[in-house]
Amino acid sequence: MNQPTIMAKKINSQSSIPASKVQRAAKFVKTGVKVGKNYVKHYAKKVVDPSISKENLHAENAEDIYDSLSELKGSALKVAQMMSMDKNVLPQAYSDKFQMAQYSAPPLSYPLVVKTFRKAFGKTPTDIFETFSKDAVNAASIGQVHKAEKGGKTFAVKVQYPGVAESVKSDLKMVKPFAVRIAGLNEKDVDLYMEEVQNMLLSETDYKLELNRSMDLSEKVLKEVKNVKFPNYYPKYSSDRVLTMDWMNGSHLGEFLNSNPSQEIRNQLGQALWDFYDYQIHVLHEVHADPHPGNFFMENDGILGIIDFGCVKVIPKVFYDNYFVLIDGSLLEEKEKLRKALFKLNFLHVDDSESEMDELQGVLLKMLELLGRPFREDEFDFGNDDYFQEIYDLGEESSKVKALRHSKKPRGAKDGLYLNRTYFGLYNILNQLKANIKTTSPLKERQVLA
Amino acid sequence: MEKFIKKIKKNYLSYISLHKKRPKSVLLFAESINMEQKEFYQYFKNFETIDKNIWLDIIKITIEKVKAESVYPEYAVREKILSFYFTLIEELKTHRAFALLSFSDNFLGINLSFQFLDDFKREFNDYAKELIEEGQATEEIIDRPIVSKVYKDALWGQTFFILRFWINDFSKEFEKTDAAIEKVTNLSFDLLGHNPIDGAFDFGKFLLQNIKFPFLSDFDFSMKNKKEKGGEKSTS
Incomplete structure (x- = not known):
């Protein structure tokens, strides 16, 4: 029902990015604003003519998003693909528009679910569980979720579509020429991003890996982070194509906000979310890289339920050091040091002209100051819409920068793709929650030590 | 009898899965499973x-x-x-x-x-x-x-x-x-x-029955004419 709101979040979630691939952020921010405008237009029209359907709106949004994407480099295609893969989040019009980058799958028939179970366990779903929903209750990006019961417990059973792994590869191959053309990048550069995307998408198709990661990460996180909870996972009811976990209660973001939670509860949930990411990124160096609202369950007592460790980004040490040095405020003053970091992150290239470098660094500096701001303060109010407006405005402004628009080179390290996406999601959810967060960062501790 | 049929099919299948081709001849195959060629033909005409x-x-x-x-x-x-x-x-x-x-x-x-x-x-x-x-x-x-x-x-x-x-x-x-x-x-x-084709078909039928297209009525007319003429001929 509230699909459009979820979708709006998804789009907006692309708008708050810290550091390195700033020009991409800028583009998404701009798109976010356009989409916002479309919504306003839509509802204004709707007052006059109640029969206008959401499809119009979605088609208009898809148009704008698509246009923006087509001006972007490399990673944009990945995002397009991801966006279109998240069928549960994106309405039809978006999916249609992104067909080229899409693996589309109608729901699995129950006989195929039975077959998958037979292959994995030698038994049918109803042999294993007391009840098992014949129809899927939910669509995951590459599979579907069934609800099952046994011994008084309720389970969520995720079943994967057949042939997804293969289709990921061929889909990406299909997207590549398209990417090369619309992004104006050369093939080698596109490959750099494609490889990262392919590896991540393929790892998502391995439910055994997901099972192990889920159990491992949730155990580690539970020890250190307050107010979060995870489902139990059941290896004996899981295989490479089936994943069984506890059924999670609680509501998703949109629904949760409709119940008018208190500021205190919203802060508590936001803090749990911040701490969850902070601990993974800075301590574990492995992060749940799919922060879309569907993966979080919010309970009225401020406990955050978290699922889906299918998409986990392992952050290489070298990249980590170069990436997070950018949020250090002192760096903003030191032009040479910053430039060095930007070279390492593949944002600047040796063959860039001096004026290009200056222009790029100028934009980036502004972005870094803005997006890194939460890290440099002890407490940050993500509910502050002025802050997000500032980001939008800067996005608009920097999208006009020549050096970015006419760049034929990829800007930004491939390892940043998923980390940026993670921060997109995090900032956005915190904004929706209007949460006031006690921000932490490894730099603060370092400063204290020094 | 059922037993022999089963035996033949089982051995035939395992021969194929092993050699990826059929036995060279019925004779050789029958021999390999200790059967008379004649006996084989009682059950099957050929491979x-x-x-x-x-x-x-x-x-x-x-x-x-x-x-x-x-x-x-x-x-x-x-x-x-x-x-x-x-x-x-x-x-x-x-x-x-x-x-x-x-x-x-x-x-x-x-x-x-x-x-x-x-x-x-x-x-x-x-x-x-x-x-x-x-x-x-x-x-x-x-x-x-x-x-x-x-x-x-x-x-x-x-x-x-x-x-x-x-x-x-x-x-x-x-x-x-x-x-x-x-x-x-x-x-x-x-x-x-x-499916939509049903709807399209239904609609098409409705149009044909209810709307007079000039060329269609011409067509009907000429058909009618021919028939009448034909009728006249047969009576005369």
């Missing part, structure tokens, strides 16, 4: 009849297994046939070498009529008829004038497509065949059930 018989076995076992599933009676016709295909592919998996051989003979142009599937097809048609009748009773399948008669053939065409798809499928655990089964069956049942 081709064994092939037909094995294919028939495969579909019979499949239908039996599918119907034995506890959830089968609850299935809609679409799910029943999906379940049939998935089970069929599972059955075939254990006889992949045999199936490949059956089809490869035909692909080489030796025999393009796929005769080895004759009995298989007859059995399938019976099953399809049963499903179509059930589907028409529940209106999952729409009874349409003229077209209804070819439903059975369409389903056979689909089955044949799936078989050939599987023969050429080298994906891991035949995942692509699973996907193909889902897609082709969904499509065919979308067509067999209520």
Whole structure:
């Protein structure tokens, strides 16, 4: 029902990015604003003519998003693909528009679910569980979720579509020429991003890996982070194509906000979310890289339920050091040091002209100051819409920068793709929650030590 | 007698899965399983009849297994046939070498009529008829004038497509065949059930009956004229 709101979040979630691939952020921010405008237009029209359907709106949004994407480099295609893969989040019009980058799958028939179970366990779903929903209750990006019961417990059973792994590869191959053309990048550069995307998408198709990661990460996180909870996972009811976990209660973001939670509860949930990411990124160096609202369950007592460790980004040490040095405020003053970091992150290239470098660094500096701001303060109010407006405005402004628009080179390290996406999601959810967060960062501790 | 037939088929299949080809001659084959050639001919005319018989076995076992599933009676016709295909592919998996051989003979142009599937097809048609009748009773399948008669053939065409798809499928655990089964069956049942073509047809019929198109009335007129003329001739 509230699909459009979820979708709006998804789009907006692309708008708050810290550091390195700033020009991409800028583009998404701009798109976010356009989409916002479309919504306003839509509802204004709707007052006059109640029969206008959401499809119009979605088609208009898809148009704008698509246009923006087509001006972007490399990673944009990945995002397009991801966006279109998240069928549960994106309405039809978006999916249609992104067909080229899409693996589309109608729901699995129950006989195929039975077959998958037979292959994995030698038994049918109803042999294993007391009840098992014949129809899927939910669509995951590459599979579907069934609800099952046994011994008084309720389970969520995720079943994967057949042939997804293969289709990921061929889909990406299909997207590549398209990417090369619309992004104006050369093939080698596109490959750099494609490889990262392919590896991540393929790892998502391995439910055994997901099972192990889920159990491992949730155990580690539970020890250190307050107010979060995870489902139990059941290896004996899981295989490479089936994943069984506890059924999670609680509501998703949109629904949760409709119940008018208190500021205190919203802060508590936001803090749990911040701490969850902070601990993974800075301590574990492995992060749940799919922060879309569907993966979080919010309970009225401020406990955050978290699922889906299918998409986990392992952050290489070298990249980590170069990436997070950018949020250090002192760096903003030191032009040479910053430039060095930007070279390492593949944002600047040796063959860039001096004026290009200056222009790029100028934009980036502004972005870094803005997006890194939460890290440099002890407490940050993500509910502050002025802050997000500032980001939008800067996005608009920097999208006009020549050096970015006419760049034929990829800007930004491939390892940043998923980390940026993670921060997109995090900032956005915190904004929706209007949460006031006690921000932490490894730099603060370092400063204290020094 | 049943015992000998079984013995022949079992040894024949294991010979094929081992050698990827048929035994050189009935004589050699019979000898290898300690049987008189004469005895062999009592049961089978030649290797081709064994092939037909094995294919028939495969579909019979499949239908039996599918119907034995506890959830089968609850299935809609679409799910029943999906379940049939998935089970069929599972059955075939254990006889992949045999199936490949059956089809490869035909692909080489030796025999393009796929005769080895004759009995298989007859059995399938019976099953399809049963499903179509059930589907028409529940209106999952729409009874349409003229077209209804070819439903059975369409389903056979689909089955044949799936078989050939599987023969050429080298994906891991035949995942692509699973996907193909889902897609082709969904499509065919979308067509067999209520679909926009029905609406279009209905509308077209309505137009023809209710709107006078100039060229159509001309056409009617001339037909009428001819008939009348014809009539006149015969009376005169």
